[in-house]
Amino acid sequence: MKKIKNIISVLIIINIFFLIPICCVSADNKSCSIDNNIMNTAINAMRINACAIKSGDNTICTVKDKATAESVIDDFYYKYAICESNEVLLEIKWNEMPQIINVKEDICNILSKEDAINLIVSAANINYTEVAALSITGNTKTSNTMSVSYTKYVKLTETEEYNTITENSKTLYQDQSQIKQKGIQGVKEYIYKIEYINDKEQKRELVKSKELIKPQEEIIIRGTKIRESPEYILPTTGFVSSLYGERNGELHMGIDIANSKGSLIFAAKDGIVTRTEWYFGYGKCIDIKHNDGSWTRYGHLDKFLVNVGDKVNQGDEIGLMGTTGNSTGYHLHFEIRYGIWPCGRTVDPSYFLDLSKLKN
Numbered sequence: 633m634k635k636i637k638n639i640i641s642v643l644i645i646i647n648i649f650f651l652i653p654i655c656c657v658s659a660d661n662k663s664c665s666i667d668n669n670i671m672n673t674a675i676n677a678m679r680i681n682a683c684a685i686k687s688g689d690n691t692i693c694t695v696k697d698k699a700t701a702e703s704v705i706d707d708f709y710y711k712y713a714i715c716e717s718n719e720v721l722l723e724i725k726w727n728e729m730p731q732i733i734n735v736k737e738d739i740c741n742i743l744s745k746e747d748a749i750n751l752i753v754s755a756a757n758i759n760y761t762e763v764a765a766l767s768i769t770g771n772t773k774t775s776n777t778m779s780v781s782y783t784k785y786v787k788l789t790e791t792e793e794y795n796t797i798t799e800n801s802k803t804l805y806q807d808q809s810q811i812k813q814k815g816i817q818g819v820k821e822y823i824y825k826i827e828y829i830n831d832k833e834q835k836r837e838l839v840k841s842k843e844l845i846k847p848q849e850e851i852i853i854r855g856t857k858i859r860e861s862p863e864y865i866l867p868t869t870g871f872v873s874s875l876y877g878e879r880n881g882e883l884h885m886g887i888d889i890a891n892s893k894g895s896l897i898f899a900a901k902d903g904i905v906t907r908t909e910w911y912f913g914y915g916k917c918i919d920i921k922h923n924d925g926s927w928t929r930y931g932h933l934d935k936f937l938v939n940v941g942d943k944v945n946q947g948d949e950i951g952l953m954g955t956t957g958n959s960t961g962y963h964l965h966f967e968i969r970y971g972i973w974p975c976g977r978t979v980d981p982s983y984f985l986d987l988s989k990l991k992n
């Protein structure tokens with residue numbers, strides 16, 4: 633008996649592979665419909681007992697048996713019933729209770745439990761109302777997804793940026809600033825009642841909110857004080873015989889003030905005497921270091937009135953005018969330098985001295 637069945641099956645398969653092509657090549661619809669009967673018989677012979685999951689009129693998928701179908705349905709439902717630590721489930725229900733129907737199905741269209749769940753969940757991620765049909769295997773089978781409605785309380789925290797305000801200070805310089813009060817971000821907690829269908833939020837309602845951390849504004853103090861140039865006084869009396877700048881192709885690094893021999897030389901600014909000696913072309917030379925990062929040089933002196941290490945105040949007599957070193961007449965060569973003594977770059981003293989007080 634079994635043998636006979638097998639022979640019939642073989643004959644049916646031969647029919648599928650040989651008769652159908654011949655029929656369709658000669659192709660008119662009438663002759664095809666005759667042979668379709670044979671094909672349907674063949675296809676029916678390949679169907680086996682299975683369970684389809686249906687939602688309304690739509691077949692969602694087909695699995696091997698009732699237990700698998702129930703398991704797929706439960707997994708889908710409880711996926712939405714599970715809550716995170718910041719959620720509370722208020723209500724959950726099927727929009728349409730899925731049905732399990734016994735069917736005969738082509739073995740190729742029967743999904744494993746995992747494939748069935750993946751199919752339904754991915755379809756659910758698209759808004760279920762938008763899913764008209766989802767292909768399972770080629771164009772042989774289509775599916776909608778199932779639909780669950782649920783409502784949760786969801787607790788969310790949100791941060792709030794702080795404001796920054798600026799205050800002025802007369803005691804700080806313009807390039808200085810200080811943070812008077814550090815800014816703190818605010819934190820607010822919100823409890824929302826959110827309604828979902830599958831993975832899509834449908835409606836959100838604020839139930840209550842609470843301020844956890846009050847934002848604190850940042851206060852920055854900015855200085856308004858203008859940095860003044862260091863103040864120097866004229867280091868002697870007389871007239872300007874040579875200014876700072878290029879002279880005979882070289883930089884004249886100071887200002888020359890000429891007067892008679894023995895004219896008094898004054899400290900241009902408070903400081904400490906760091907040199908009283910013959911120093912190359914400067915002749916008898918005094919250097920004074922000031923506490924603002926500058927130092928001054930007095931050259932071609934006739935006599936020193938101070939010693940190295942002496943603390944001098946602005947205007948103190950430090951020496952007498954001469955013409956020692958590389959000099960052609962009684963004058964003071966005066967330099968202002970910025971940098972660590974004895975190095976540093978020279979600056980034009982006329983920016984710092986009131987030369988109008990000298991004779992022309």
Ligand SMILES: [Zn+2]
Nearest residue numbers: 886887888965
């Ligand atoms: Zn000079």
